[in-house]
Amino acid sequence: MNREVVNFFLQHLQVERRLSPLTLRSYEIDLIQFLDFLALDSHQITQIKAQTIRLWLVELSNIGIQNRSINRKLATLRTFFKYLQRRGDVTDNPMQTIRMVKTSKSLPTYLRESEMEQVFAQQEIPKNTFEEVRDQLVLMLLYGTGMRLAELIQLSNQQLNLASKTLRVIGKRNKERIIPMPQLLVDLVKQYQSLNPFQSHSLLLTDKGEPCYPMFIQRLVKKYLGEVSTLEKLSPHVLRHSYATHLLNRGADLNAIKELLGHANLAATQVYTHNSMEKLKEIYKQAHPKA
Structure with a gap:
C-alpha cells in the first residue's frame, strides 16, 4: 500500500510537474528511505503523525546524514504530504509542525x-x-x-x-x-x-x-x-x-x-x-x- 501511494506521487511529478529524471530519482530515494523506516513498525504512510517523522529525523542524524541532506528529505516529505492532502488521503498534514534543521552556510566551491x-x-x-x-x-x-x-x-x-x-x-x-x-x-x-x-x-x-x-x-x-x-x-x-x-x-x-x-x-x-x-x-x- 505504501509503495503504491509513492508510485502514484512519482507519476504525478513526472507527468504533471514534468520534473527532470535526476530530480525524480532524488524524490524516490528519499521516499524509499522513509518507507523503510515506517516498515519497521508497520506504519501506513497515510496515517502517520508528526512524532513519527521526528523519530526518523533523529535516526538520520544518528547515522551521520548531514543537516543539508536532512532538509532535502524534509522538503520531499512536505511536497508529498501536500499531494496526499489534495487527494484527500490525509486530513491532517503531519509536516505542518515540522521545521527545517539548522545548517551552516557554505560558499559555492569553484576553481580559480x-x-x-x-x-x-x-x-x-x-x-x-x-x-x-x-x-x-x-x-x-x-x-x-x-x-x-x-x-x-x-x-x-x-x-x-x-x-x-x-x-x-x-x-x-x-x-x-x-x-x-x-x-x-x-x-x-x-x-x-x-x-x-x-x-x-x-x-x-x-x-x-x-x-x-x-x-x-x-x-x-x-x-x-x-x-x-x-x-x-x-x-x-x-x-x-x-x-x-x-x-x-x-x-x-x-x-x-x-x-x-x-x-x-x-x-x-x-x-x-x-x-x-x-x-x-x-x-x-x-x-x-x-x-
Whole structure:
C-alpha cells in the first residue's frame, strides 16, 4: 500500500510537474528511505503523525546524514504530504509542525581562473578522436554556459543554433532560457559533430553511442579537474559555480548572471557575491601596506 501511494506521487511529478529524471530519482530515494523506516513498525504512510517523522529525523542524524541532506528529505516529505492532502488521503498534514534543521552556510566551491586556464591549456593539444573532442566539449559546455548537469545530459542537437551562437536550455520546471555560446564553443561543437559516427537525438554520447548519463559526466569532470585542483569535491556543479563567480569577478551584472544560470530569484545568485568579497579581501591583504 505504501509503495503504491509513492508510485502514484512519482507519476504525478513526472507527468504533471514534468520534473527532470535526476530530480525524480532524488524524490524516490528519499521516499524509499522513509518507507523503510515506517516498515519497521508497520506504519501506513497515510496515517502517520508528526512524532513519527521526528523519530526518523533523529535516526538520520544518528547515522551521520548531514543537516543539508536532512532538509532535502524534509522538503520531499512536505511536497508529498501536500499531494496526499489534495487527494484527500490525509486530513491532517503531519509536516505542518515540522521545521527545517539548522545548517551552516557554505560558499559555492569553484576553481580559480588560473586553474581553469590550466584545464583548457591541456585541452588545446590537437584532438583527433570522437572521444577526445567529446570530453573537451563537455568541459566547455559546463564552464562556458554554466548549465546544470541535468540540463547537459538532456541536451539535443536541435537546441543549438550555431548561426546565432546561442544555446536553448530546458531547466527546472521545464523553464527555457537562451545562453550565448563563445566562438570557441561553436567551433568545438562543429568539430564534434563532424567526428560523431553515431545517429542520435542527444548531443553528448558515450563511446558506444548511447546518451551520456550523470555518472559518466561526473567521472569525466573529476578526471580532468583533478589534474589541476586539490579540491575535495570536483563535480560538474563546481564548473557552474566557477562560471558564475568568474563572470561576477569580471564585472557582469548580477541580474544577468541570474538569467544565465536560470535561477528563480536573485537570492540564489547573490551567494556568489560572497566569493567575490573573499577575493577582494585576499587582494587587500596582499597589496595594502596596513593589511
